[in-house]
Amino acid sequence: MKYLNYGAAVSEVEVNLLTGGTTVLQTDIIYDCGQSLNPAVDLGQIEGAFVQGLGFFMLEEYLADSNGLVVAEGTWTYKIPTLDTIPKNFNVEVLNTGRHQKRVLSSKASGEPPLLLAASVHCATRAAIKEARKQLVSWSGQDGSTTNATIFELEVPATMPVVKGLCGLESVERYLEWIIGTK
Template identity: 50%
Template sequence: MSQVASKALGVEISKIHISEMATDKVPNSSPTAASISSDLYGMAVIDACNTIKQRLEPYRKLNEDGKWEDWVAAAYVDRVSLSATGFYASPKIKYDKITNSGDLFEYFTYGVACSEVIIDCLTGDHQVLRTDIVMDVGESLNPAIDIGQIEGAFMQGYGFFTLEEMLFAPNGEVLTKGPGTYKIPGFSDIPKEFNVSLLKGAPNPRAVYSSKAVGEPPLFLAASVFFAIKEAIVAYREEQGICSEFVLEAPATCARIRMACEDKITQQIIGKLMMQVMCAGALETCYQIARPFSLSVVSNKRTFVEHGRQFYNSEEH
């Protein structure tokens, strides 16, 4: 906002100061969230700055060689108010729930990502070797901030797709209560090579200074890591002669990756699991337990039941 005010007023950014936010200054303001801050607040700042510029315009004309301080001092002597309130509401935003028609958004922010990963088929661990991102942010207000936001949002999405798993006890108690059980991305999880670039030549005329908001949009780009992991699992399964479809649920934790890399070891595990539970006559329970591990035999309940009965009736157990 300092940059926006500096450009709108035509003064050095060193002359701009933003005080601590409080409702006694701007009541009922919107939160800094949902990728709306730059658009709403930036346009509101421009609106307020334009009001002040109009009040100072007579003094600019009288003293064209003067400085900002000269015009402000002259306006002060003439008892001209140099404070202003700005307001902005996104235009053309209208939606009818009954007819399911209208526009909910003024524009869309686009991006593309490509990730390369390597997985350890014996442990289920993985590492992101490289990620390349190109993001359309229009004419960036501050490339350094935008790139930092893109990197941060991507890593937040990385946690969502690969690490952050919520586990609950049968009574509803949350088991993943802290960093010991609920894993979030760390420094070592950042891609070894991380390239972020901003798309050039794509101004957005619908927002402040042709920019685009870039809060949450980069988060979903981390799906590129998830699907790269799945492709690596497919490659390993093909080496084992397994070409059947399988389900890999997010987050792709070490346990899910390892069990999805189906081989003799995982087959023994699921076989013993089915044997124990089927002996108790609880095939449904066995299915619910095994499903998160992404084995091909549990891709659907019917296949699982048939496989379980075959195993139970065989001599393997």
Template identity: 75%
Template sequence: MGQGLWTKAKQAAAYGLSLIKCDGSEELLDKVRVIQADTLSLIQGGFTGGSTTSESSCEAVRLCCNVLVERLTALKEKLVEQMGSLRWETLILQAYVASVDLSASTLFLPDSTSSQYLNYGAAVSEVQVNLLTGETTTLRTDIIYDSGQSLNPAVDLGQIEGAYVQGIGFFMLEEYPTNSDGLVTANGTWSYKIPTMDTIRKQFNVEILNSGHHQKRVLSSKASGEPPLTLAVSVHCATRAAIVEARRQLASWSGFDKSNSEIFQLEVPATMAVVKERSGLDSVEKFLRWTMGTK
């Protein structure tokens, strides 16, 4: 919804006001302060959702800055003729003395087609499966994601990483068992497993791809907070591939037909118990019988 909203809004304000081209404009970012929106500071606002909040807010800020720059331009040109150079603080002081309106408001509502675009991304994951316990460890993940023209690559990078880790919880960990009444029986992290520090892979490489300008997207940016969650399916697929290899090996040990090794459904989430069962080693005794039989 509003990933890095305040940071991006500050950047948009600093950039928009810097177009007046005064000395010290490069320091405007430190002068911008964002306050919490309420009905006192903002009577009317747009909707939040679909990962469009940051983009829409930045566009509204940009439009307001354009209004202020237009009001200040004539005064700035006059002062430059008199003084030769002009600092931002001096311009604002003189504008205040001249009773120039230094406030602006804009209601920006994105067109319905602005969110009708495709998010492109790809992920490759390498996992290691403990066949005796069913524990799955992600060794490495490489992601490339199209953020359009990113408003803040550092913020979007964190959103991509966070969404991906949350997706691992969905595909691999977060099971919600229910009783006969349909009520969820998991009442804490002892039975409901969420991603932790251990979930983050040992090698995690993320690259942001900045695509070109698009007139229907807000500031040509693309959502980065929600879509990358689906890239975590690469961990689920890699786990399934590891299970297939384990089933083939077990079939060769026992003399069974290997052709059925790939015929199974790996549930979501693929918890430790599920992975252990699908691997075929549902007990240590069974594993020992197979290993002893190969000697």
């Protein structure tokens, strides 16, 4: 029996150019659960799946050696979502869209599909990196367009070192001199 799940998410992030750290400031989710059997349980499932997806898209880098053995041996090298990675402002609206005759009590899944909504954080991070790169071109005094600054690939997961490298801030001292000089 097939049916479609509908949901949307929008996220706002802040990227630290010096460290590559990404803070999720706000996420708003709207999700269609069909006829919810228990809205409190569905809300928890949606939030939990989103946070799991946040780990997938932003943190959980699977590292293996040339023999295929996992080299990430704990939370020092394998990062999972924690309290400080959850959106600071996290809003979820559950839609009850009525009857689905062929579903158990007209319900729809709420546990797994919202994981994909965490892609909104990855997309917001990419947009922040793009803006940082454009600003760095302007303050560095480089001539020409910012086209090259806006073309880049952001893999999954977008870990701190990857984000820091893509931001392109190689000279922290020059950046700080520019910041102080503009005030």
